[in-house]
Amino acid sequence: MELFPEKYSQAIEKALERYYERYTAPENLYSPARYILSLGGKRIRPSLVLMAAESFGVPLEKATDAAIAIEVFHNFSLVHDDIMDRAPLRRGHETVHMKWNGNTAILSGDVMMIQAYELFESYPKDIFRDVVHTFNRVARLVCEGQQMDMDFEKEEYVPMEQYIRMIEMKTAVLLGGALAIGAIIGGASTTDVKKMYDFGRCIGLAYQLTDDYLDTFGCEKTFGKRIGGDILEAKKTFLYITAFDNTTDKGALRDAFSITDEEEKITAVRTLYRKAEADKAIEKSIAYYTDKALSCADSMPFPAHVRDTYRRLAVSLVERKV
C-alpha cells in the first residue's frame, strides 16, 4: 500500500521539474542538487506538507512550493551528512561528494538551503513570516540533532533520554515542521498548527525507531540495505542502550562488539539484544509514539474520514518493512 495518494507524488515531481528549470548556471553548483533530488526516496516530508494543506482546504498547487522547499532542505541535509559520515552510497547511488567532490558537496548543499528559503517567497507576507519562523526553528534543531549524533560517536554510553532527544531533533521535528507548514498555508490556528506539529513529531519518532529496529532485525531483501549496519558502526541506538541498561553482564556485550568477523559480530550482538529484550522494548516504544500520534490525529479539526487518513498513515509508517 502506498503511504500517500498518487496525486501527491505527481504534484511533487512536477514541481521539482519547475525547480530544476529555475536554477541552471553555474552548472557545477546546481547539477548536484538535481542529481540528489532525482534519486527519489519516499517523498514523505513534501507529502506531509501537501496532506496538511489539503486537510485545511488548500488546493495542492498552492502548497507545492513549500513542499519542495522542505524536500530540498531535507536533501541538503543528506548531502552534508553524507560528507560527514564519509558515506559512499545514498539510495543505491554514489553520494554527491563521491560523484563530484567534497567542495562541490559543501557548496551545493549551501545553495540548496538558500533555495529552500527562496521557495517560500511565493507566499503572502503573513504566511511567509510564520512559515519561515517555523522552518528556522526546525532547521536549526536538525543541525543540533546532527551535532548530538556526532558527539555520541565519541561516547561509550548515551542515556536513553538523550538518544530520544537526538532522533527527535535530527529526524522527527522535520516531519512535524512539514505538517505545521502545510497547516500554516491552510490558515490553521496556532493551536491546530501545534497539533499537526505534534502528530508529525510522534510519527517521526516512531518512524526512526522502526528504522533502528529494521536495521538490526529486518529482512535484507525488503529493507533494501544491509542488515546490521548500526551494529558494525557500533552506533548507540535504542537497542544498544536498552541492552546495555538491561544486562548485568556488560562484558558479554563488549565482547560481542569486539568480534572481528562481521557476520559473527552481527549475530552475536543481535542475540544479546534479544536476550536483553531490547527488541520488545523498542516495539513497545514504537507503539507508545504511534499511540501518541493517534491521539493527536483524533484531536485534529477535520471530519472523521480525514482524521482516519492520518491514523492510517501513523500505522503504515511503522508497519513497513522498507
Add this chain to the structure above:
Amino acid sequence: MELFPEKYSQAIEKALERYYERYTAPENLYSPARYILSLGGKRIRPSLVLMAAESFGVPLEKATDAAIAIEVFHNFSLVHDDIMDRAPLRRGHETVHMKWNGNTAILSGDVMMIQAYELFESYPKDIFRDVVHTFNRVARLVCEGQQMDMDFEKEEYVPMEQYIRMIEMKTAVLLGGALAIGAIIGGASTTDVKKMYDFGRCIGLAYQLTDDYLDTFGCEKTFGKRIGGDILEAKKTFLYITAFDNTTDKGALRDAFSITDEEEKITAVRTLYRKAEADKAIEKSIAYYTDKALSCADSMPFPAHVRDTYRRLAVSLVERKV
C-alpha cells in the same frame, strides 16, 4: 582614519555578545561560530547595515539584528570557503576546520546560515519579507560566485568580463545587500533601496580590486599578509588577465609562473605585470568603480553632509593599505 564611527563597532560587538548568549548547546556546534566571529575583522558589512538604516532615520539598536545577521552569514561563508581552500589561517588564527575538524566546520557553518535568517525575525512582517527576499538573492549569488571562482581554478584563461562578474557575486553583492537591507529597515522606497544596493556593489568591486592590487603590489608590513599569494596560487586575477591580454609574449608570462623559487617567481611575475601595465589598468578600474559609487552617493536622498559620509567611505576603502 577609521572607516566607520566608533558607535557602530560598539553596537555590533554588543549585539554579538547577545547573539553568543542566545545559542549555547550543543557546545561543539556553537563554539566555532563564536570563535570565528570573535577573530574580528573590519566589520564592514554590519557597519553598512547600520549606516544605511541610520541615514534613513532608524535608531542603531533597531538595525543591529540585521547587521549581525549579515556578519554571521559572511562568517559562515568564510568557514566553508576556508574548508574548500584548505586554508590553515584566517585573520592570523587557525581556521575552524583546522582548530576543530572538517565536519564541525561544515555543520557549524550550516547552522550559522540558519541563524542569519533567525536574526531577521525581529522585524515586522512587511520589512521581514523584503529583507529575506533581498538576503536570499544575495546569499545565492555569493554561492554562485564561489562556484565560479572554483571553476576558474581549472581554466588556463578567464575573460575579464567573467572575472568581474565573479568578484561582483562573491564579494560585491553582499556589500550592496547590507546597504539595501539597512535601507529596507529604514522604510526606503524601492528606488532608494536600489541606489543603496548599487553604491554597495560598486564599492565592493573597487574594494576587491584594491585587494587584488595590494596582494601583488602592497607593502607586507601594512597589508598584514604575505605579498604575492595570488601569484603563488596562480590565481586568474584582474592583474593576470590584463597581463595575459596585453602582452604579445605570453611565453614569458608562462615561464615566470613556472619558476620554482617563490620569491623569484613573485618578482618575475610582478615585473611582467608592470611591463604589461596591469598595475595601471587595475588602478584605472578601481577609479572607475569608485567614481560610479560616488555618482550613486550623489543621488542618495540625504542631506549633503550625509551623502558626504558615503563619498568619504568610497574613497577610504580604496585608499587603504590594509
